[in-house]
Amino acid sequence: MNEYEGPIPIPDDDSRDFWEGCKRHELIFKRCDDCGFYIHLPKSRCPECWSTNVGSARVSGRGTVYTVTIVSIPTAPGFDLPYNVSLVELDEQPGLRVMTNIVDCAEDQLEIGLRVEVTFRDIMADGRLEASLPLFRPMARDEE
Amino acid sequence: MKLNLGDEKNACIVGVGRSMISRDSGKTATTLATDACVAAIRDAGLTSVDIDGLATNEMGLLNGYQLRESLGLSNVSWYGQMGLPQVTATFSMIEAAMAVEYGASSYAVVVMGAMKPRGNGSRRDPFAGMPRPPRIGGEGQWSAPFGGNGFSFVHWMSRYIWQYGAPRETFGHIALTARKHAQDNERAIARSPLTMDDYLNARWISKPFCLYDCDYPVDGYAAVVITTPDRARHLPHRPVSIIAGSQKTGPRTETMLWDDMSNMGATYCSREMWELAEGTGIRPEDVQVACLYDGFTILTVNWLEALGFINVGEAKDVLVGDALQLGSSGPGPVLNPHGGMLSEGRVHGMGFVAEAADQLMGRSGVRQVPDARIAVVSNGAGVQNCSMLLKALD
Numbered sequence: 001m002n003e004y005e006g007p008i009p010i011p012d013d014d015s016r017d018f019w020e021g022c023k024r025h026e027l028i029f030k031r032c033d034d035c036g037f038y039i040h041l042p043k044s045r046c047p048e049c050w051s052t053n054v055g056s057a058r059v060s061g062r063g064t065v066y067t068v069t070i071v072s073i074p075t076a077p078g079f080d081l082p083y084n085v086s087l088v089e090l091d092e093q094p095g096l097r098v099m100t101n102i103v104d105c106a107e108d109q110l111e112i113g114l115r116v117e118v119t120f121r122d123i124m125a126d127g128r129l130e131a132s133l134p135l136f137r138p139m140a141r142d143e144e
Numbered sequence: 145m146k147l148n149l150g151d152e153k154n155a156c157i158v159g160v161g162r163s164m165i166s167r168d169s170g171k172t173a174t175t176l177a178t179d180a181c182v183a184a185i186r187d188a189g190l191t192s193v194d195i196d197g198l199a200t201n202e203m204g205l206l207n208g209y210q211l212r213e214s215l216g217l218s219n220v221s222w223y224g225q226m227g228l229p230q231v232t233a234t235f236s237m238i239e240a241a242m243a244v245e246y247g248a249s250s251y252a253v254v255v256m257g258a259m260k261p262r263g264n265g266s267r268r269d270p271f272a273g274m275p276r277p278p279r280i281g282g283e284g285q286w287s288a289p290f291g292g293n294g295f296s297f298v299h300w301m302s303r304y305i306w307q308y309g310a311p312r313e314t315f316g317h318i319a320l321t322a323r324k325h326a327q328d329n330e331r332a333i334a335r336s337p338l339t340m341d342d343y344l345n346a347r348w349i350s351k352p353f354c355l356y357d358c359d360y361p362v363d364g365y366a367a368v369v370i371t372t373p374d375r376a377r378h379l380p381h382r383p384v385s386i387i388a389g390s391q392k393t394g395p396r397t398e399t400m401l402w403d404d405m406s407n408m409g410a411t412y413c414s415r416e417m418w419e420l421a422e423g424t425g426i427r428p429e430d431v432q433v434a435c436l437y438d439g440f441t442i443l444t445v446n447w448l449e450a451l452g453f454i455n456v457g458e459a460k461d462v463l464v465g466d467a468l469q470l471g472s473s474g475p476g477p478v479l480n481p482h483g484g485m486l487s488e489g490r491v492h493g494m495g496f497v498a499e500a501a502d503q504l505m506g507r508s509g510v511r512q513v514p515d516a517r518i519a520v521v522s523n524g525a526g527v528q529n530c531s532m533l534l535k536a537l538d
Contacts, residue, residue, distance in 0.1 A: 007288035010281035019285075041286060067299040067306075070351040076291045077271035077278060082348070085292035087299060099292045112306040133289050 004123045006078030008131050014042040017056045022132040025120045029096065031057040038093045061118030062139065063090040066097055068110055088116055088136050104137040115139040146238045146245075146389040148420050151537060155241035156376040156383035157368045157501045159188025165331050165364035165489045167260060173205040173365070177255045178214045180367040188369040189380045190251060192217050195369075197249025199224030199240040203232060203492060204256040204365070211255065222249040232256070232437075232523035233366075233493030234530035238389040240370050250371060256494035257365030295350040295358075297525060301442035302352060308457040312352070315441040316343035317463035318479075319356040319486055322438060324469055326483025328511040333362050333489040357441045362489030366498040373537065382536055384504045388420035389532040409529045410443075410450035410522065417520075417531045418452065426518055426533065428452035433503045433519035434468070434477035435496035438484040443525045451520060451531065453477060470511060477520070478513045493523035497532075504536040 011019040014030070018040075021028030030039040032046035033053040045052050066087040074081060083101065090096045102110055103119065116136035123130045148154065161183025163169075163176035177200070185195060196219045200206040208223045224239040233256035240252040271278075280288040287296075304310060320340060326332035338356065346354040376383035394412035418428075428451060436447040445463070449456045453476055454463075466472040468479035482488045482499040489495070500519040502508050508516075522531040 005277055006291060007278045007280045007284070009285035009289050010279050011285070012281055015285060041283070067302040069295065069298040069302055069353070070348065071291060071295070072348040072350060074271070074291070075295065075350075076288050077274055077276065079291040082351075083291055085290055085350075099287045099290050101290050112302065131289075135290075 004078065004121065004133075007076055008123060014044060018042060019131060021056070021058070022120060022134055023129055025132065026058050027061045027090075027118050027134055028056050028058050030054050038090075038096045040096055040098070059090055059092045061090075063088040063116055063136070065102065065110070065112055065114040065116060065136075067112060068102070070107065084110055086110075086136070098134065101135050102137065103135050109138065145391065145416060145420060146241050146386065146532075148388045148423060149245060151385055152373060153245055154373065154385045154387055155244040155370050156373050156385050156537065157497075157534070158371055158376045158379045158381060158383055159184045159186075159190065159369035160498045160501045160505075161185070161187055161367045162331065162491075162498060163257065163363075163365040165333055165362050165491065167333065167362060169363035171363065173257070173259050174207075174210050174214055176259075176363060176365040177204070177206050177211060177257060177367070180257065180365040181211065181215055181253050181255050184253060184255075184367040184369050187381070188251075188371075190369065193219055194251045195253055196220055197222040197224070197240060197243055197252030197370075199236040199243075199252060199254045200256060201226035201236050203258075205259060206255065222252065224252075224254075232528055232530060233497055234389065234521060234523040234532050235391055235528070237368075237370075237386070237497060237532060238391060238530065241386045241389070244370050244372055250375065252370045253367055254370060254494075254497075255365060255367035256492055258361070258490050258492040259363050260361040295353055295440075297440045297442060298350045298353045300446065300525075301357070301440070304442060304445070305352060308460065310445075310460040312344060313340060314445065314460045314463050315357055316340050317467065318438060318441040318444045319343055321469050321479055322484040322486035325481050325511060326487035328470075329482050329488055332483045332487050333360050334483070334487045353440065356486070359439045359485035359490045360487065362491070364489050364491040364495070366491050366494035368497060368501055376537070381505045381507075384501045385535045385537050387424060387426070387533040387535050388417055389530065390414075390416035390420065391530045392416045393529065409526055410447050410531070413529050413531050414447075414450040414452070414522075417533055421533050424535075426535070429475070431477045431518045431520050432516045433481065433500055433513050434479050435482075435484075435500040435519060435521045436479065437493065437496065437523050437525065438480060438486045439490070439525065441486070444479070444484075446525070447522045447531075448479075451522065470513065481508065481511045481513055496521045496523065500534055504534060506536070
């Protein structure tokens with residue numbers, strides 16, 4: 001994989017657990033400790049029940065491609081054209097979605113409904129781990 | 145939402161104005177907006193001292209105070225300056241209509257438009273001058289690292305095609321209809337004929353978006369004057385009554401994670417608009433003119449279905465032949481008789497308002513929709529959808 005030159009996320013107080021989890025190659029979402037709702041984009045109060053007992057929970061990293069586009073003109077620096085941008089819905093909760101890129105997948109295989117699993121791309125800067133991006137790849141057939 | 149208060153109280157559009165529309169005007173947003181306001185105020189038979197209300201919003205790159213100065217308005221006592229990101233013209237229209245109905249303004253000007261984006265970069269290196277690597281916080285942290293902050297609505301089109309089996313020609317029909325209508329609009333930026341072959345062979349922007357699925361960026365502004373029906377009857381043009389309007393968003397407005405990709409938030413505000421209009425007896429089949437947002441062709445398809453002009457998922461069966469085109473003998477309203485943002489140019493929502501008002505005033509010349517009495521205007525998508533029902537007063 002080429003060196004990544006695209007945008008790097010700036011974590012904030014709500015998103016820090018997510019991005020720190022990615023650095024450990026764990027997909028972590030905020031989750032309401034009272035009603036069990038996964039909260040993404042992350043918030044400190046549960047929008048479902050208004051509880052402030054919001055913790056974090058690791059998910060399986062398995063999901064399904066919800067939509068996909070093949071980008072032919074650049075909308076961010078550092079990407080080789082064309083490239084895919086996909087929304088993946090995680091198995092844990094309907095509507096729990098992330099924007100991502102599908103990797104290790106031929107374009108004609110990349111379609112809505114494809115079963116995928118998370119994989120992480122480390123971004124190094126000055127010899128240390130700057131961030132890690134949650135990407136997804138087709139799930140091995142015997143795991144589906 | 146704006147309630148239907150009846151013909152005797154609903155605010156009316158009484159004047160319409162536009163700036164020049166061009167690829168590169170060499171003018172500031174404030175200058176073009178001022179041109180549009182002056183034209184609208186003159187069109188209504190009014191002068192600067194009559195205007196006591198002024199509405200615009202951030203997406204129009206305009207500041208109400210600056211506009212007041214450039215127009216030399218001395219009597220403005222009501223401002224509508226929407227601070228929400230990405231709200232479009234109809235939001236400001238609804239605000240101003242309510243201000244007039246409440247009595248907070250006697251004659252309000254609403255102005256909106258857009259400037260063609262101008263970055264520091266060139267076509268070869270569009271991100272020139274940007275620090276590398278760029279670091280992005282806020283909502284952008286969830287999309288930019290995946291190169292996905294550009295064409296968010298394309299995800300709706302992918303999902304719609306998957307869900308309903310729509311062919312590309314369905315979306316091509318929206319683009320061809322806009323271009324066909326623009327040929328009779330001397331202001332339109334794109335008037336050359338467009339065929340389905342042109343559409344199907346156009347270069348990809350972000351598959352399934354091709355070039356002609358995307359609106360045409362221009363510098364351009366439009367404005368209207370709104371007042372009470374009592375005052376409207378003493379002015380030069382047939383008053384256009386603003387019956388009802390809705391800005392309902394539905395759930396989840398966050399960047400690109402919307403729940404209802406196949407039935408965008410338009411579903412919620414369309415439903416509310418028709419509920420608000422229930423007392424009028426007006427139904428979708430009574431609408432002659434549909435000025436529906438076409439920033440991307442998928443959005444127009446979604447509006448047509450959300451507003452009840454086409455059953456959900458059936459656009460592929462309906463959008464064929466000359467459907468929704470001026471002169472068609474088929475059912476349904478005429479869609480965007482000015483060519484929409486796809487062909488007239490991206491005047492960010494206000495172009496739809498201006499065209500609908502002109503059509504209902506009965507002064508659209510060669511592209512006049514016969515017997516146009518009722519129009520629907522819609523703007524936006526996702527977080528910022530908004531729709532309005534308009535009627536020509538007798």
